[in-house]
Amino acid sequence: MTEPNTDQPSRDMLDQEIAQMLDQDAPMAQAFARVATIDRRRHEQATRNLSVDVAAALTRRPSPGQRWGLRLGIAVPSMAAVAAVLYVVIGTTPQPARVGTVTIGTAETPRTAIVVPTTPSAAAPSAALASASKPSAAAPASQRVSADVIIADLAVDYVVDQLLDARIEDENVVRITEAEIDNLFVGL
Amino acid sequence: MSAAALSLTSDAEILEAFRDGRRERAATAFVRRHQRFVHSVAMRHLGNTEDARDAAQDVFVRALQNIDRFKGDSSLQTWLYRITVNVCVNMRRKHRWLSFFAVGEGTDERDVVADQTGTDQAAQDAEFDRCFRSLLEQLPPKQRETFCLRYFDELSYDEMSAMLGTSAGALKANYHWAVKKLAEMLRTTEYYHHWIASQNHDRTEH
Numbered sequence: 001m002t003e004p005n006t007d008q009p010s011r012d013m014l015d016q017e018i019a020q021m022l023d024q025d026a027p028m029a030q031a032f033a034r035v036a037t038i039d040r041r042r043h044e045q046a047t048r049n050l051s052v053d054v055a056a057a058l059t060r061r062p063s064p065g066q067r068w069g070l071r072l073g074i075a076v077p078s079m080a081a082v083a084a085v086l087y088v089v090i091g092t093t094p095q096p097a098r099v100g101t102v103t104i105g106t107a108e109t110p111r112t113a114i115v116v117p118t119t120p121s122a123a124a125p126s127a128a129l130a131s132a133s134k135p136s137a138a139a140p141a142s143q144r145v146s147a148d149v150i151i152a153d154l155a156v157d158y159v160v161d162q163l164l165d166a167r168i169e170d171e172n173v174v175r176i177t178e179a180e181i182d183n184l185f186v187g188l
Numbered sequence: 189m190s191a192a193a194l195s196l197t198s199d200a201e202i203l204e205a206f207r208d209g210r211r212e213r214a215a216t217a218f219v220r221r222h223q224r225f226v227h228s229v230a231m232r233h234l235g236n237t238e239d240a241r242d243a244a245q246d247v248f249v250r251a252l253q254n255i256d257r258f259k260g261d262s263s264l265q266t267w268l269y270r271i272t273v274n275v276c277v278n279m280r281r282k283h284r285w286l287s288f289f290a291v292g293e294g295t296d297e298r299d300v301v302a303d304q305t306g307t308d309q310a311a312q313d314a315e316f317d318r319c320f321r322s323l324l325e326q327l328p329p330k331q332r333e334t335f336c337l338r339y340f341d342e343l344s345y346d347e348m349s350a351m352l353g354t355s356a357g358a359l360k361a362n363y364h365w366a367v368k369k370l371a372e373m374l375r376t377t378e379y380y381h382h383w384i385a386s387q388n389h390d391r392t393e394h
Contacts, residue, residue: 015360018367027383031374032339035320038313039340043224046237047244050227051219054248055212 197221199264206255218255218264219248225265225341226272232336233276243279247272262350265343269351316379323373327366334359335366 022029196202196217205214226247230240251271258267324332333352337343338359345356352359374380 015364018364021367021371025371027380028371028374030383031316031320031379034313034316036340038317039228040224042237043227043231046231046241047223047227050223050241050244050248051216054219054245054252055215057245057249058215058252 202264203255203258203260215252218252222265222268223248226268228336228341229269229272230276232333233273234279239279243272243275246275250275263347265347266350319377319379320370320374323370323377326373327369330354331362331366331369334362335370338363339367 022032196205196214199221202214202218202221205211205217223244226244227237227240230243230247231237234240234243247268251268258264324335327335330352334348337348337351338345343351345359348354348359349356354362
């Protein structure tokens with residue numbers, strides 16, 4: 001099947017051609033109608049009471065620091081502690097370029113610009129790392145991983161979370177790409 | 189769910205309700221109006237209903253927390269589409285990361301269709317759905333997304349153009365070729381031959 005050049009004229013004819021094909025082929029029309037019905041039912045079932053769940057999530061949504069704590073199974077008291085974990089992961093003090101934005105890496109090889117809430121204190125990283133090293137009692141043994149893995153995961157999680165929120169402000173912004181997110185792993 | 193929320197039937201009315209301080213009603217109407225679309229997009233990116241529902245919840249929480257910053261340069265649906273895609277990309281990244289120590293696969297969405305109704309018809313629907321989606325997977329990504337936005341989500345070409353950054357003309361061509369390819373592939377399936385046979389049988393009986 002040869003596809004047309006997208007500059008080809010008379011595009012409205014394309015829709016008519018499809019309509020004609022379905023008019024002349026009842027089983028085909030039946031197939032398309034059936035899959036549309038199945039699709040509609042799936043989404044109706046899956047989103048039942050979603051508005052109630054969203055309302056509940058809005059009222060109980062923990063702060064970013066608390067979210068990290070929940071994931072780690074430890075108490076993360078503040079965003080400073082979160083930044084401290086980032087400090088551990090990145091291995092360098094993030095330098096604020098403007099509010100909420102930092103550039104990591106060296107001057108020769110700068111890495112992805114990310115968002116952190118604050119510059120970590122010198123004392124915080126070791127405390128955060130020590131806390132994170134304790135596995136959650138609730139976690140099954142098969143799911144226990146090293147603190148390094150957890151911290152790297154959560155650091156990227158946090159950074160992407162911030163990127164998503166930052167981008168919501170701009171309605172015309174391009175989407176975050178897979179490559180952009182993967183870049184956050186560089187050096188972790 | 190209040191009847192008042194259901195009376196907000198357009199994006200303009202919903203945004204006005206947010207501005208007027210009727211936030212709870214507006215939020216309910218907002219989610220109800222767009223939940224199917226957001227879940228549909230999330231399903232295509234994540235592949236199962238459970239993750240798609242989680243993503244949809246996350247999308248609406250983020251959107252509602254930022255609704256006052258929505259300037260109206262795009263439609264609410266376009267805005268939600270972008271948030272949904274970004275949330276899904278992030279969820280897929282998390283899944284890749286967590287798959288190192290995953291203990292099992294998630295429930296397949298096609299099984300959910302069958303499980304929730306539990307009838308022979310539902311099982312047949314699930315089987316046909318599985319077949320149709322496997323055909324969809326064979327389309328190039330742009331044609332697949334265009335087909336789904338147009339056919340399942342019933343968007344206009346102009347709305348899709350704003351979401352995907354592709355001209356309406358190119359989208360029409362994508363849609364046309366997607367339908368033609370799907371039809372060609374469907375004709376090779378046992379379903380199609382079964383329907384043809386049923387049709388001929390009905391004609392003979394009448």
